Amino acid sequence: MSSVLGVSVGAGAVRIARPIAGDSAETAAFDVQAVPVGERRVDELTADVIGAVLAADSRISATAITYRDENHARAIRAELARRQFTNYELVPDVVAALEFLEYSGELQGFGTVALYDLGASGLSVTVVDTATRQVCFTERTSDISGDYLDSLIREQQIASGRIAHPPDHTGLAALDALCREAKEQLSTSNAVALPSTEGLVLLSQENFEALIMLAVESSARMTRDVILRSEQPVQAVALLGGCAQIPLVARVLRRWLGVPVTVPAAPDTVVTRGAALLARPVMARPAPAPFPAAHDSAPAAPAEPAQSWPSGHRVAVEKSGRRREISLAGVAVGALVVVAAIGITLGWGSQVLSHDSQRQDAVTSSVPVTTTRPAESTTVAPTTSDATNESLAAPQPHSYATTTTEAPPTTPGPNTITIIPGLPPVIVPTIPPLFPAPAAPQ
Structure with a gap:
């Protein structure tokens, strides 16, 4: 006939509880013994007591050991592993106490x-x-x-x-x-x-x-x-x-x-008797699965729909992706060309094309340049070479003031100056004299 063993590990004593011969744990009648700790380590004494009881009684098929906290459980587990004890389980002392108090009807x-x-x-x-x-x-x-x-x-x-x-x-x-x-x-x-x-x-x-x-x-x-x-x-x-x-x-x-x-009666052994009530044989665990070989770790084959795709379709998709990349690159180059043309038209070409990294960045002009055209009027504020570089990287939008009617072409006159060949001439306004001319004698 099999039996069980309950063990409570305290600072002053290690207590064990076994059902009385001829009874089972459910009868709540136990043979309880206490071993004083003295100067010994608690975990070593616990392992010694369990080993002595198991050697003396071969009918014990399950052992439950209570612990107070995680550090307490870790020390007990390490010592039992060193002794190669396996058929046991660790339970919190609170759970063991509740097990006995509920069974006895105290709670x-x-x-x-x-x-x-x-x-x-x-x-x-x-x-x-x-x-x-x-x-x-x-x-x-x-x-x-x-x-x-x-x-x-x-x-x-x-x-x-x-x-x-x-x-x-x-x-x-x-x-x-x-x-x-x-x-x-x-x-x-x-x-x-x-x-x-x-x-x-x-x-x-x-x-x-x-x-x-x-x-x-x-x-x-x-x-x-x-x-x-x-x-x-x-x-x-x-x-x-x-x-x-x-x-x-x-x-x-x-x-x-x-x-x-x-x-409850004998309150110092409540946890021990509760551990005996919780003692269950350790079930045989299945053997762990073998570690997969190198060929077993290869990626799985793709799904069936992916396998039915023709290889020519994949090539067409790749070519389409390359054409899209090329077209995007062409658009970027074309944008840079347009920005450069605008810069040359506004008088930045020489600075953009001949910009020296060692030249001190300075303002190119301290006076705004005003250009009058038949259908538009644009005022360009002073800028620096850093601003020019930024405009090449990300050109800023220009605002144009458009009119609904076109002005008649300007005929060349004494106040007409051609600055850039191919562009409309610039009319310089006539500045009135500072001091008016004296009136002619009557």
Whole structure:
């Protein structure tokens, strides 16, 4: 008979959950074990625990491992690949927690909930939609944690004078473990007394709650802020993690949030048991297709209509394209010739044909030239050689003032001057004398 394995990877311990012999994962009855992390790396310890369980129980056909974030998953995946483990899947711890809480009926009737997970290394608050299992908002802090609460107990015991300060790191770690045990016992009792080599750890429930009140209220304030930032109608809060067993935590959250607060049985193993419920055997994947050879990568043949075109039609199309290019070139050359002829007519020819790149560009004439013709009158403004070059590249349109009647031809006279042969003569107007001639004597 096959079995499954659920693994949750925490900062303080690696927990595994297996269905009790003779039952399946759907019965929700599990054999849960925890392995403290200590000074070891979490990913290495996780691989060691999984390898030991698989070697001891050959019936396990599927393994599900939870992770907190992408960096956490990447480290676990790399270590398992180094050990050549393949028959496993990684699932988010939020999804695993929802899987077990929905199965156990803790969240029945709630659409949007907040998961308050207070563990050894920190607090995570996540707002999630139970129907779609989509995370709406999440936030994590290490300001409050199980280790921080343990340190509060340790400092209080040392300050009371009953416990001497440990002389080395080993003694300090042993005292922290003793304070952690006292915290866990206070979840079900009113007082605890634990002997140690450094003295007696003595703590009551009242003193413990007064000691951690500020930290718990700070966590409640953070939970409220996360719910407000998520902009979702949170209907309930579920407490997870080892510190969720502290009675003060649920009381403070109910007072601060005003919504139902549920604490499942053994909240520190909810994620582990949810992982066991999600464990599925990895299906055999098809072999990847072979990489195509060089001849397989040749372009495909054209469509059938393209193949039926005669080759002569292609040649005719190419020739037509060449003729179009030639005709366009001829039009461009003809435009340049016309522009040059206009420039020569207006007196620019000598400058255009003999323009020297080393000559300083200057104004060719400071006085406008006015030309009068029988049917048109054109006034040419002064220009420069740069303007001449631009007119050759893109000739500017000229405006002509046309008349409906033609003037009679001008007969040559004393005031008629021929400037350019072949063009109409220019009539120079007679300028009246500045001072009038004296009148003849009577």
